[in-house]
Amino acid sequence: MCRNIRTLHNFEPPATKDEVHAAALQYVRKVSGSTHPSQANQEAFDRAVAEVAHATRHLLDALVTAAPPRDREVEAEKARARAAVRYGR
Template identity: 55%
Template sequence: MCRSIKTLRPPYEESVTEADMRAAALQYVRKISGFREPAAHNADAFEAAVAEVAAATEKLLAALVVRGQAPEGRAPEN
């Protein structure tokens, strides 16, 4: 996989922005498509894929439960 995609979940990253998720999505789409910049006739499909991967990334990060960390709004259980 693409080495420039960084891990976005805690504890590796405590604060993840939309820009972070979009950058990871862009790197992923570039890797699997084989295009750094798509030709004009592929630009819409490329951008749609980046948006979908970024949305899936946001959904995934929101749903993950990391051991030793409390879900949003709850204190850790002892």
């Protein structure tokens, strides 16, 4: 599950709220071992996703780097090339 969490730092434009939420959701799914929590656990699950997303946003806002921002399209193309080599497409 966590393989879907992508690096969010140092991109132009910055990571969106949806990207941060998606990463938080994947993290909570991995830690809890559940992709769909029961009704009894839904509130705790949703609260954990919100808290992780909040902490992630604070982290991204606080990080500094001297490196130039990365381009999402260039990084996506690199990932496609790695996948082609890995999976033989």
